[in-house]
Amino acid sequence: MRPFKQLLRYALGSPLFKKKFGGLATDIADFKDFSVKIPLTTLEELVAEKMSSGDPYASRLCENGAPLVTFQLEYDTETRLYIALSRQDLKRYAEALRRCWSLVGLRKGDAVAIFDYGTSPVSYLASSAFTPYLSQGAADALGCLPICNDGVANMSQRAVEILKFMRPQALFIRSDCLEPFSIESERQLGRLSGYTRALVVTENEGCLPKVEQDAYEKRLGLPVYRLLRIDAGMFLAMECPECRLFHSWKDLYYVESVTRAGDDVDEGGQNYLAITNWFARACPAVRYLSQVKGSVYSAGCRRGPVDIRIAA
Secondary structure: OHHHHHHOOOOOOOOHHHHHHHHOOOOOOHHHHHHOOOEEEEEHHHHHHHHHOOOOOOOOOOOOOOOEEEEOOOOOOOOOOOEEEEEHHHHHHHHHHHHHHHHOOOOOOOOOEEEEEOOOOOHHHHOOOOOOOOOOHHHHHHOOEEEEEEEOHHHHHHHHHHHHHEEEEEEEEHHHHHHHHHHHHHOOOOHHHOOOOEEEEEEOOOOHHHHHHHHHHHHOOEEEEEEEEEEHHHHEEEEEOOOOOOOOOOEEEEEEEEEEOOOOOOOOOOOOEEEEOOOOOOOOOOOOEEEEEEEEEEEOOOOOOOOOEEEO
């Protein structure tokens, strides 16, 4: 329970969390206690807090003074939400992306193409060349070459040109660009297997449905994997090519599968994923209730024997 208690003590520096569980943070005995006593935080709550307080970080900001780095969160809400990151936040968040890249077999010397917005963590955590104060992005850590293309669907032609001439080992692509890109790649290239080894589809608080994933694999002639993002919780998880569950990591996150009321469910239950982030310090994420339905499975995959595994 030590990481929980450290996180809760730190989170009390946030006006939002001090109001939510200030009197409870010192009275947590075990994991069950944490899940029962500490309330969930929802996107709707963050939006309402921002609207009432005028604080762009929805009263989650803990650090004094101006934050080191700020990004707009990618949510279709009535008001824009922002997240602040410290130097340590950037370092650990980039480590999560590095592990995602490693899980799909990326290694030193590989070119990696990214078709996403610059404010997506898939982009801004890729390289220290892209983000101030990020000492080492996923590409830097693995020795890969990152190639970025803006994440607007009508940029699909340029993304296809990148594949044609750069032949990256993998292309990370946002889900709403997948169909325009597929049409353009079929027109110019035919099947993609001669130009890249795999596609990785990303979406904030959403997943490409399995039936669509299978259809794109058949249509494009190469593996299509999914990367799960929950940006308000600074959470990343990667679909494993072997067990086809999402892998996440206990030293970075605590993941629960809960109902909207916050009750735990048995393993295999399809409820909503709640994320507690161990490393987020500027804008802590404590039991953030995502919009992603999923279940948490026991560890045991050969690719990551101790990893958290998630079906979503």
